[in-house]
Amino acid sequence: MTKHPVFKPDPKLDLVLERTLDVPRELVWTAWTTPSHIPHWFVPKPWTIIDCEIDLRPGGIFRTVMRSPEGQEFPNVGCFLEIVPNERLIWTDTLLPGYRPAEKPFFTAILTLEPQGSGTRYTAIALHRDAETRKKHEEMGFQEGWGTVVNQMVEYIKSKMS
Amino acid sequence: MTKHPVFKPDPKLDLVLERTLDVPRELVWTAWTTPSHIPHWFVPKPWTIIDCEIDLRPGGIFRTVMRSPEGQEFPNVGCFLEIVPNERLIWTDTLLPGYRPAEKPFFTAILTLEPQGSGTRYTAIALHRDAETRKKHEEMGFQEGWGTVVNQMVEYIKSKMS
Numbered sequence: 001m002t003k004h005p006v007f008k009p010d011p012k013l014d015l016v017l018e019r020t021l022d023v024p025r026e027l028v029w030t031a032w033t034t035p036s037h038i039p040h041w042f043v044p045k046p047w048t049i050i051d052c053e054i055d056l057r058p059g060g061i062f063r064t065v066m067r068s069p070e071g072q073e074f075p076n077v078g079c080f081l082e083i084v085p086n087e088r089l090i091w092t093d094t095l096l097p098g099y100r101p102a103e104k105p106f107f108t109a110i111l112t113l114e115p116q117g118s119g120t121r122y123t124a125i126a127l128h129r130d131a132e133t134r135k136k137h138e139e140m141g142f143q144e145g146w147g148t149v150v151n152q153m154v155e156y157i158k159s160k161m162s
Numbered sequence: 163m164t165k166h167p168v169f170k171p172d173p174k175l176d177l178v179l180e181r182t183l184d185v186p187r188e189l190v191w192t193a194w195t196t197p198s199h200i201p202h203w204f205v206p207k208p209w210t211i212i213d214c215e216i217d218l219r220p221g222g223i224f225r226t227v228m229r230s231p232e233g234q235e236f237p238n239v240g241c242f243l244e245i246v247p248n249e250r251l252i253w254t255d256t257l258l259p260g261y262r263p264a265e266k267p268f269f270t271a272i273l274t275l276e277p278q279g280s281g282t283r284y285t286a287i288a289l290h291r292d293a294e295t296r297k298k299h300e301e302m303g304f305q306e307g308w309g310t311v312v313n314q315m316v317e318y319i320k321s322k323m324s
Contacts, residue, residue, distance in 0.1 A: 005221075006217070006219070006220075006221030006222055006259060006260045006261070007221060007260040007261055007262075008260055013262070055168070057168070058168075058220065058243065058244055059167075059168030059169060059243070059244070059252075060168055081220065081221070081243065081261060082220055082221070090221075090261060092257065092261060092263070094256050094257055094263045094264075094267065095254065095256055095257070095270065097168060098168045098169040098170055098289075099168070099169055099243060099252060099254060099270045099272070099289060100169075100175070100270065100289045100290070100291065101254070101256045101267050101268070101269060101270060101289065101290060101291040101295075102256075102291060103291050103292065105256065105263050105267060106263070107263060108257065108261045108262065108263060110261070127260075127261060127262045127263065128262075128263060129262065129263040129264060129265050130265065133263075
């Protein structure tokens, strides 16, 4: 596409996590889009992922089930919107798979991977409908949670995928 | 794509309008995706469209402003999700352009065009989050409204575009 990207984070509404990772973006992409890799890094330990379903196409399902250390389960269902291998992954919980409007819309996630030397410039953006939802997401621990799982992902890539 | 389409209408949640049109689908596609054509058919007369903006790519804007016979204006803003020229157009008001979750999500629209002889099999589907929203859309006059504008579109294509 020659035009500018259609998404534009707004500091009043959105949350952004940026990191430089010393692993190649192709491995980051694979870690993010493969159901068998996800459980190894996707939630801060000692939480676990006990199920993951990925249909990697626009409208396809992105489903995970988290389990707390106490054994409570939290399913998350989202819908993929854009898939540009090794570059950009966009999904939202505002829609269910197949584009049906969801009952409890919360955010859209945009993951961008750019090459930086032999590593990766990693940008995760969460788009919200209003400042209140942004604040709620921040208080739920967006920075800490997404930051922790990036570290877990890099460690996993280095020890198991490289 | 070789897999089945990701969307699946559910009679309890969704609304479907099907028609066979005696105009070629390439012209239907052009009428639906060109801002200068939209005002000629997109709302039941004597309502009018006084503005239209189309950025035909995933995440792009689909904006129209309707004006009632009494002069009241009703803006509608949606986000394109899938664009397969002459075949399939999907957009939603659940997301704003650039994939930001919208404040008042209502429905996702799926327009499918299939060749039928020299004409077009035209299917418009509205996906909703629950039966209540479906009912509301039905009571707003989905069948009548979408049916009327299809007739207006065919008339416009025959008189001005053919």
